[in-house]
Amino acid sequence: MKITIIGTGYVGLVTGACLAELGNDVFCLDVDQKKIDLLNNGGIPIHEPGLEEVVARNRAAGRIRFSTDVAASVAHGVLQFIAVGTPPDEDGSADLQYVLAAARNIGRHMDGFKVIVDKSTVPVGTADRVAAAIREELSARGGNGEFSVVSNPEFLKEGAAVEDFMRPDRIVIGHDDSPAGQRARDMMKLLYAPFNRNHERTYWMDVRSAEFTKYAANAMLATRISFMNELANLADQVGADIEAVRQGIGSDPRIGYSFLYAGAGYGGSCFPKDVQALERTARQYDRELLILQAVEAVNDRQKRVLGDKVVSRFGGDLSGKHFAVWGLAFKPNTDDMREAPSRVLLQELIERGATVSVYDPVAMAEARRVLELDLGADKMSRIRFAEAPMDTLDGAQALVIVTEWKAFRSPDFEAIKARLVNPVIIDGRNLYEPGLMTQQGIEYHGIGRSILTRK
Numbered sequence: 352m353k354i355t356i357i358g359t360g361y362v363g364l365v366t367g368a369c370l371a372e373l374g375n376d377v378f379c380l381d382v383d384q385k386k387i388d389l390l391n392n393g394g395i396p397i398h399e400p401g402l403e404e405v406v407a408r409n410r411a412a413g414r415i416r417f418s419t420d421v422a423a424s425v426a427h428g429v430l431q432f433i434a435v436g437t438p439p440d441e442d443g444s445a446d447l448q449y450v451l452a453a454a455r456n457i458g459r460h461m462d463g464f465k466v467i468v469d470k471s472t473v474p475v476g477t478a479d480r481v482a483a484a485i486r487e488e489l490s491a492r493g494g495n496g497e498f499s500v501v502s503n504p505e506f507l508k509e510g511a512a513v514e515d516f517m518r519p520d521r522i523v524i525g526h527d528d529s530p531a532g533q534r535a536r537d538m539m540k541l542l543y544a545p546f547n548r549n550h551e552r553t554y555w556m557d558v559r560s561a562e563f564t565k566y567a568a569n570a571m572l573a574t575r576i577s578f579m580n581e582l583a584n585l586a587d588q589v590g591a592d593i594e595a596v597r598q599g600i601g602s603d604p605r606i607g608y609s610f611l612y613a614g615a616g617y618g619g620s621c622f623p624k625d626v627q628a629l630e631r632t633a634r635q636y637d638r639e640l641l642i643l644q645a646v647e648a649v650n651d652r653q654k655r656v657l658g659d660k661v662v663s664r665f666g667g668d669l670s671g672k673h674f675a676v677w678g679l680a681f682k683p684n685t686d687d688m689r690e691a692p693s694r695v696l697l698q699e700l701i702e703r704g705a706t707v708s709v710y711d712p713v714a715m716a717e718a719r720r721v722l723e724l725d726l727g728a729d730k731m732s733r734i735r736f737a738e739a740p741m742d743t744l745d746g747a748q749a750l751v752i753v754t755e756w757k758a759f760r761s762p763d764f765e766a767i768k769a770r771l772v773n774p775v776i777i778d779g780r781n782l783y784e785p786g787l788m789t790q791q792g793i794e795y796h797g798i799g800r801s802i803l804t805r806k
């Protein structure tokens with residue numbers, strides 16, 4: 352099928368590349384000429400496992416191309432995916448200016464039937480606004496082309512996005528029941544047929560329910576994480592082990608194991624933004640989402656938990672003290688620093704006078720950029736970017752782990768002990784067994800695991 356993807360950000364690029372991989376003819380549009388040039392020269396603007404190979408293969412086969420030509424992009428696809436950013440406004444609601452600008456472009460140039468697919472995460476009711484924007488442009492030029500807007504939210508995890516796209520556990524599609532809506536449904540069915548061969552994975556629903564589903568999923572997952580973080584902090588005080596508790600409750604199929612890991616708080620581009628946006632939507636209807644307010648508050652506090660542990664071990668005045676930090680990205684397999692807990696930790700350590708050596712397997716360049724904005728050039732000089740994890744340790748009072756990269760799972764603990772000033776590990780991701788750490792002579796502080804470290 353002929354497909355246009357508007358926006359070559361994270362979601363757009365993965366969607367475009369994977370749809371090309373399935374044999375479709377994909378045209379990717381972006382307003383950013385530099386990004387388009389990079390893509391046309393074989394570059395990839397984000398770090399995402401497997402993406403570079405998929406793009407390269409399909410570019411070589413002529414199934415995907417990148418351009419800034421709006422008229423050509425509208426002419427190309429019967430399916431027009433809108434995958435542009437919806438950054439939070441000052442008040443936390445999703446800013447729809449890029450989505451609506453994309454819609455107006457379609458209305459301005461379309462000629463013949465189009466299915467507009469909302470892929471960006473957008474508040475309930477956005478499809479109606481997209482349709483209104485297209486209609487307005489159409490009528491301004493006296494056109495009366497037929498179209499239908501469907502909602503097809505993405506559930507891609509950063510670091511596993513290609514895999515998630517190619518092996519979806521569900522495909523959610525919202526459409527209306529008009530004749531154009533039925534036609535759109537048929538096209539979407541054809542598009543996603545390769546994923547439904549063995550069993551049907553598509554959930555068909557009305558447009559508003561599809562838009563809502565995306566927020567409900569992310570809000571539920573964020574709730575599970577904040578719930579476990581809150582319990583972990585209590586477990587630390589009452590002397591229980593949150594890991595044992597996690598397994599004990601996860602074995603109940605009504606609860607399940609996933610997304611129950613206590614840690615240094617959730618970050619990234621989706622959970623913080625979507626939780627806020629859903630709260631904002633509720634406020635527009637004079638409702639308060641009390642659970643989500645708590646989820647957010649608990650997460651803000653949780654991002655400070657590593658700093659709190661450093662302070663309770665080494666005191667509030669950290670001047671003259673040096674610390675090692677492993678992991679900067681908000682989670683492994685990405686260089687994304689958005690809302691990363693490492694930013695909160697580093698800010699706190701630096702403000703209390705410490706110096707820090709940091710290491711991350713892929714996020715170093717992005718971290719440099721973001722931390723400079725957070726801290727300013729002056730304070731940046733207190734952060735040293737190390738070439739390897741072990742190179743952060745010399746002269747450090749403790750090692751603090753923020754992101755659970757695989758490479759950190761089995762380090763040489765003897766070498767760690769030899770290089771640190773004190774054999775202290777503060778682990779924001781519960782990577783190691785506290786009992787083994789004690790045997791190794793390491794003072795280990797996990798999240799919610801103090802019963803074992805006390806022995």
Ligand code: UDX
Nearest residue numbers: 505506507508509610611612614617618619621681682
């Ligand atoms: C999320 C959703 O999973 C995805 O479906 C949606 O499309 C976009 O948002 P992503 O933000 O890429 O994906 O990361 P995810 O793996 O979900 O992790 C989000 C955050 O939660 C990370 O900071 C992670 O460290 C944290 N997390 C996750 C926990 O603290 N504990 C857990 O048990 C799971």
